[in-house]
Amino acid sequence: MEYFCGIDIGASTAKLVIADEQGRIVGKAMQRSGVDYTQTAQTLLDQALGQAKIEQSQIAHTISTGYGRDNVPWADGKMTEIACHGRGAYFHFNQQITVIDIGAQDSKIIHLGDDGRRVGFKMNRKCAAGTGAFIEEIAHRLALDITELNALAEKSTKNEPLGSFCTVFAATEVLAKIRAGVDVADIVRGAFCSVVNRIVEMDRVEGLLVTTGGVVAHNPFLATLIGRAFGTEALMPPEPQYTGALGAALFATKQSQEGQ
Amino acid sequence: MAAEFKKIQSTGKMKGLMGKYFTELMGEEPTxxxxxxxxxxxxxxxxxxxxFDVxxxxxxxxxxxxxxxxTDLIPLANAHGFSPDICSYLTSDIGAYLKGVSPFQKLGLGVPPKADVLVYNTNQCRDVKDWFQFYAREWDVPCIGIETPRxxxxxxxxxxxAIAKKTEALIEPLEAxxxxxxxIDKLREVVGLSKECTRLWKAVxxxxxxxxxPLTFFDGTVQMGPAVVLRGTQGAVDYYEMLLAELQQRITDGVAAIEGEKHRIYWEGMPIWGKLRDLSTQFMELQTAVVASTYCNSWVYEDLDPADPFVGMARAYSELFICRSDDYKEKYMLEMIEKFSIDGVVYHDAKTCPNNSNNRYDLPKRLETKTGKPFVVINGDLNDMRLYSDEQSRTNIEAFVEQLAGA
Known part of the structure; x- marks a missing residue:
């Protein structure tokens, strides 16, 4: 049997998926991208091969994606994370979807038609607002571990709005709220809502709304808020952080079958 | 094998022509x-x-x-009092003046020549007038011009x-x-040469x-030099005759500017001057030709008329894309998308050039709906590279070409 590999080296985290010919994940691995993307890719590959109990020679084709897509010497090709998140999400829903992917450094809205072809996309402007980096900054200001945020935001019933577009100014607003004694849970919810606002103003949603990426994987309540803001349910594929890597593996399958 | 740029042979002639023009303006020999x-x-x-020397x-x-x-000079103008949010041509030029530097120095020439008079037309934007007024104050010289509606x-x-009268009214202070x-006969002659330059540049x-x-937008940003600074001269006419002949020969010989051209792009908005090489390389590697732009067409003035020079100039300089309504812009681009067999449109949203960033009033979506041709927006700037992200732009362009390819 042949296998196909997709590796998504993101700004913060690298993810790798090995899939079989039907797109079933047989091995996967994830770690911080670090500073040596090539080494990170090899480490992830070794882990996933071990999990799948296969040899590298059984991998017929590999596609790399993400910021580090040019740093995987054994990849057979590369695609953007926009293509791969779209493809990975469509695999699970198989109808017209709008994918909202929130990554560490950027946010993307990707439109796919009924047939899975991309019809449009938008990335956030050159700014950290509306990305994982913003949430990390707020967690830092509140002296919280990033894993604590989701439960706090969910517990809050009151949104303490952060008005600024700018991550640094928003962090200053957080300081003012701390000084005023505002409940930390409400501040976290306000930060989540700030991310949602940056997403909502980027583009429209057509078809099903699907959210992917590490930020919603760790903060599912953020996806809930996104759904509320768009007036629809925000769906999530299984293991949303691996969506880009899965999409890359699916492109690898397609390219291999087409003899590219 | 890595793709290679195909050099336009005429370019050497153009560099000579432009060099002669700059040497006359800034050389040691007074004109x-x-x-x-x-x-x-x-x-x-x-x-x-x-x-006048112009x-x-x-x-x-x-x-x-x-x-x-x-990017190193803009902060000097910012510190002087010009906001980082206004035209970065203005801020970089004034920054260069304040520091006493110029790219002309690398050509063995000095800094730009001092003006005896500064003459503007606000058909592009208000910034050009503010820019000129700075120098008018510095050198205590007149700053006169034409305020065109927008x-x-x-x-x-x-x-x-109204514009023709305003242009005629410049004569008296210019004579002074x-x-x-x-x-008037000299004006007719110059307008005639300018019109011929326009005809040839449009044909190019x-x-x-x-x-x-046979030609990309990136070639155009280089080749447009004479149409901008030497229109109204025989030298510009001669050059574009030569260039046009070379490009027509390329067509005859089936020579493509982009080997294996797969997709055809319209570039809307200002060039990103500091990234032209990177962008042209990326598009070439993606086998994607940027074939048309509004920008390079901004020096096509078909209504110039030697028989009625003031009215012709007024009409020509008011018909510019940049000072027109969105209805007009939409119609213009529809025709261009059709004529140039465009597959998709790249809009450059230049932070400091709102007047030439045409993605801001929903035009891309309207055009996409009418043509079925997708678009992408690149956030950047004409000169201020602090406002540009290499990685964001690279991914946006790559993803857009993937989309054109059906991914």
Whole structure:
């Protein structure tokens, strides 16, 4: 049997998926991208091969994606994370979807038609607002571990709005709220809502709304808020952080079958 | 094998022509003529006809961007009092003036020549006037010009007559500066040459309607030099005759500017001067030809008329894309998308150039709906590279080409 590999080296985290010919994940691995993307890719590959109990020679084709897509010497090709998140999400829903992917450094809205072809996309402007980096900054200001945020935001019933577009100014607003004694849970919810606002103003949603990426994987309540803001349910594929890597593996399958 | 740029052979001739022009303006030999600064779509024909040496600071702005000097110079103008949010041609040029540097120095020339008079047309934006007024104060020289309406729908007779009168009214103060009487026959001659330059430049740009294109937008940003700074001269006419012949030969020989051209792009908005090489390389590697732009067509003035020079100039300089309404812009781009067999449109949202960033009033979505051709927006700037992200742009363009390929 042949296998196909997709590796998504993101700004913060690298993810790798090995899939079989039907797109079933047989091995996967994830770690911080670090500073040596090539080494990170090899480490992830070794882990996933071990999990799948296969040899590298059984991998017929590999596609790399993400910021580090040019740093995987054994990849057979590369695609953007926009293509791969779209493809990975469509695999699970198989109808017209709008994918909202929130990554560490950027946010993307990707439109796919009924047939899975991309019809449009938008990335956030050159700014950290509306990305994982913003949430990390707020967690830092509140002296919280990033894993604590989701439960706090969910517990809050009151949104303490952060008005600024700018991550640094928003962090200053957080300081003012701390000084005023505002409940930390409400501040976290306000930060989540700030991310949602940056997403909502980027583009429209057509078809099903699907959210992917590490930020919603760790903060599912953020996806809930996104759904509320768009007036629809925000769906999530299984293991949303691996969506880009899965999409890359699916492109690898397609390219291999087409003899590219 | 890595793709290679296909050199346009005529370019050497153009560099010689432009070099001669700059040497005359800035060399050690005095020309004996007065120096007029002119906005790039200002009344250059009138100034030439009245015997001025004509210098175009926007050209200097573009050189500051292309040489990547701009980003270091803009902060000097910011500190002087010009906001980082206004035209980065203005801020980089004034920054260069304040520091006493210029890309001309690398060509063995000095800094830009001092003006005896500064002449603007606000058909592009208000910034050109503010830019010129800075130097007028510095050197205590007159700053005069034409205030053209903006967001023009139809260029009707009311507008044309008003602008023609305003242009004629420049004669008296210009005579006072140059000490010569205005000669209408000389103006007719210059306008005639300018019109011929326009005809040829338009023909050059239209060679790109051929599939595969012999010319890209990136070539155009280099080749447009004479159309901007030497229109109204025989040298520009001669050059574009030569260039046009070369491009027509490319078409005859089936020579493509982009080997294996797969997709055809319309570039809307300003060039990103400091990234032209990176962008042209990326598009070439993606086998994608940027074949048309509004920008390079901004120096096509078909309504110039030697028989009625003031009215012709008024009409030509009011019909510019940049000072027109969105209705007009939409219609213009629809025609261009059709004519150049465009697959998709890249909009450059230049942070400091709102007047030439045409993605801001929903035009991309309207055009996409009408044509079915997708678009992408690149956030950046003409000169201020602090406002540009290499990684964001690279991914946006790559993803857009994937989309055109059906991914």
């Amino acid at each position: 004996g003529r007065k120096m007029a600064w002119c906005t790039s779509v200002g009344p250059a024909e009138l100034l030439r006809a009245m015997g 210098y175009f600071p926007e050209n200097h702005g573009a050189m500051l961007g292309a040489s990547r000097m701009a 967001s023009i729908g139809a260029v009707d007779e009311t507008i044309v007559q 500066v140059c000490g010569q009487k205005f000669d 740009l239209q060679t790109a309607a051929t599939v595969p294109t």
